[in-house]
Amino acid sequence: MDNISDVTISRRNLLIAGALSATAVSLPSSAGAQSVPPAPAQTTTPAPTITGVSLRINAEVRTLNVDTRTTLLDALREHLHLTGTKKGCDHGQCGACTVIVDGRRINSCLTLAVMHEGAEVITIEGLGNQDRLHPMQAAFVKHDGYQCGYCTPGQICSAVSVLKEIRDGIPSLVSADLSVAPLLSPAEIRERMSGNICRCGAYSNILEAIIEVAGRQA
Amino acid sequence: MRAFTYQRATSPAEAAAAAVHVPGAKFIAGGTNLLDLMKLEIETPPHLIDVNGLALDKIEETADGGLRIGALVRNTDLAADMRVRRGYAVLSRAILAGASVQLRNKASTAGNLLQRTRCPYFYDTNQPCNKRKPGSGCSAIEGFSRQHAVIGASAFCIATFPSDMAIAMRLLDANVETVTPDGQIRIIPIADFHRLPGNTPHIENALVPGELITGVTLPKPIGGTHVYRKVRDRSSYAFALVSVAAVLHENGSGRVALGGVAHKPWRLEEAEAAMPQGAAAVASRLLAGATPTQENAFKITLAKRTLAAVLAEAKKG
Numbered sequence: 001m002d003n004i005s006d007v008t009i010s011r012r013n014l015l016i017a018g019a020l021s022a023t024a025v026s027l028p029s030s031a032g033a034q035s036v037p038p039a040p041a042q043t044t045t046p047a048p049t050i051t052g053v054s055l056r057i058n059a060e061v062r063t064l065n066v067d068t069r070t071t072l073l074d075a076l077r078e079h080l081h082l083t084g085t086k087k088g089c090d091h092g093q094c095g096a097c098t099v100i101v102d103g104r105r106i107n108s109c110l111t112l113a114v115m116h117e118g119a120e121v122i123t124i125e126g127l128g129n130q131d132r133l134h135p136m137q138a139a140f141v142k143h144d145g146y147q148c149g150y151c152t153p154g155q156i157c158s159a160v161s162v163l164k165e166i167r168d169g170i171p172s173l174v175s176a177d178l179s180v181a182p183l184l185s186p187a188e189i190r191e192r193m194s195g196n197i198c199r200c201g202a203y204s205n206i207l208e209a210i211i212e213v214a215g216r217q218a
Numbered sequence: 219m220r221a222f223t224y225q226r227a228t229s230p231a232e233a234a235a236a237a238v239h240v241p242g243a244k245f246i247a248g249g250t251n252l253l254d255l256m257k258l259e260i261e262t263p264p265h266l267i268d269v270n271g272l273a274l275d276k277i278e279e280t281a282d283g284g285l286r287i288g289a290l291v292r293n294t295d296l297a298a299d300m301r302v303r304r305g306y307a308v309l310s311r312a313i314l315a316g317a318s319v320q321l322r323n324k325a326s327t328a329g330n331l332l333q334r335t336r337c338p339y340f341y342d343t344n345q346p347c348n349k350r351k352p353g354s355g356c357s358a359i360e361g362f363s364r365q366h367a368v369i370g371a372s373a374f375c376i377a378t379f380p381s382d383m384a385i386a387m388r389l390l391d392a393n394v395e396t397v398t399p400d401g402q403i404r405i406i407p408i409a410d411f412h413r414l415p416g417n418t419p420h421i422e423n424a425l426v427p428g429e430l431i432t433g434v435t436l437p438k439p440i441g442g443t444h445v446y447r448k449v450r451d452r453s454s455y456a457f458a459l460v461s462v463a464a465v466l467h468e469n470g471s472g473r474v475a476l477g478g479v480a481h482k483p484w485r486l487e488e489a490e491a492a493m494p495q496g497a498a499a500v501a502s503r504l505l506a507g508a509t510p511t512q513e514n515a516f517k518i519t520l521a522k523r524t525l526a527a528v529l530a531e532a533k534k535g
Contacts (some may be wrong), residue, residue: 011408018404028459037229038449044241044242044264045220045221045222045262046221046222046223046263046264046265048221049221049222049223049224051224067221068224068266069219069221069222090257091254091255091257092250092320092321095318097318098320100487104294104323105320105323106321106323106324107250107321107324108318110249110250110253110254110321110324111248111249111250111253112224112246112249112253114224114268115246115249115268116269131372157446158319158320161319162319165319170297170298171292171297171298171310172314172319173301173311173314173315173454175314177302178304178307178311179303179312180302188284190454191454192319194318194319194454195317195318195319195455196318196321202295208418210513
């Protein structure tokens with residue numbers, strides 16, 4: 001047990017030393033490394049790099065200094081404390097991290113913050129709030145489109161996007177005729193929502209919520 | 219994730235030259251596959267070259283009536299383009315059969331061609347894998363191999379290539395356009411782009427280090443009825459057990475390619491000569507010499523039956 005925590009501390013010291021050597025330019029790059037054991041594998045791994053990035057998040061320009069490794073998801077949650085967006089699998093398989101970037105929903109866990117200089121990001125906090133719910137949020141509440149609620153912000157960002165994608169004529173796997181605009185149907189909505197997993201299994205209620213909002217928009 | 223330095227490229231030639239400057243550097247476009255692998259430290263590039271600023275996001279008509287698809291065209295945009303939907307419907311269908319909308323909104327055309335396998339042993343860094351660590355062995359051959367290749371595999375690797383898009387591009391005789399680090403433009407027929415594993419499964423395609431894909435061209439539309447059918451463990455958002463891409467003409471001739479069965483899109487032009495004789499004749503030529511494992515032998519039957527179903531569907535029009 002002691003050995004394990006020793007390794008953890010060494011790793012942490014190594015990272016801190018690496019960060020110092022990257023920022024303190026007057027320090028020779030080897031100086032930071034002398035006090036810590038050599039890196040285990042890949043000697044080519046550079047020290048952590050901090051980069052500035054500006055994004056428009058929920059209509060507000062936010063400028064951040066982030067480690068290049070920071071995903072858009074971690075920038076939102078850890079740097080900006082917009083914790084409505086959830087981290088589920090962190091590998092693009094569950095959809096809990098879905099946000100809308102430049103008008104399109106993406107998995108914020110599978111993209112780097114530094115890749116989005118100047119981008120327009122809308123998170124669940126930007127869609128609505130407790131005093132002024134987005135119609136999709138209100139419909140999820142009305143139809144009980146969740147149980148634990150963890151996947152819900154991603155489900156709602158996707159649901160809002162699904163209706164826009166159908167309005168924009170973007171086809172899906174279940175669109176029968178590719179030469180015409182897709183129809184709004186339960187099958188279309190189900191297929192387009194397949195990137196959002198709900199472990200509680202609230203799918204049928206989520207579908208009802210989306211259909212209700214779609215009907216109001218049609 | 220290992221630390222890396224980061225730059226935004228301003229031209230394809232500059233990007234390619236920069237990639238050989240730092241050994242192990244990688245291009246990043248959508249990042250949906252690369253970042254997944256970097257989090258697991260399966261990919262550990264010390265330097266990332268962001269190519270998203272390159273103006274490679276257009277779909278344009280070519281002089282010979284085909285299409286040129288920029289490397290950065292997102293999967294969603296390619297599948298939704300009306301010229302693709304009308305002239306190359308099998309490509310739209312194949313793209314829409316893959317991943318989720320969130321991923322297709324980000325994933326690029328070039329990145330899709332460069333997808334790494336989803337073999338669970340490639341993903342598990344505690345297990346030997348010749349693709350991840352050359353010479354370490356293949357855990358899949360004696361392991362759980364239900365998802366794996368049944369044809370064109372080797373004693374070193376039985377992984378499959380996971381793309382749906384590339385199966386349709388192989389069917390349509392696409393060409394991959396690249397720029398090499400010394401600034402040369404190369405055109406690689408898609409049939410020669412992906413490699414079989416042989417004894418070097420870590421080398422997956424014909425690109426040289428630093429070579430950047432700039433686009434994919436499609437010859438002019440060939441007409442016919444286009445079908446893409448993907449068979450998988452759930453009806454959406456899963457990789458193929460078997461997929462079939464087909465174009466069938468009224469005179470009974472046509473083309474067929476298989477996904478989910480090999481280390482590359484599986485198409486044999488000589489098998490297509492048997493199209494007028496029917497699906498069974500095509501399938502037996504296409505799958506001749508297959509070497510399935512006990513766990514994935516079902517894919518042979520599945521491929522034959524899916525091919526028969528696809529050709530029957532295409533015949534109805």
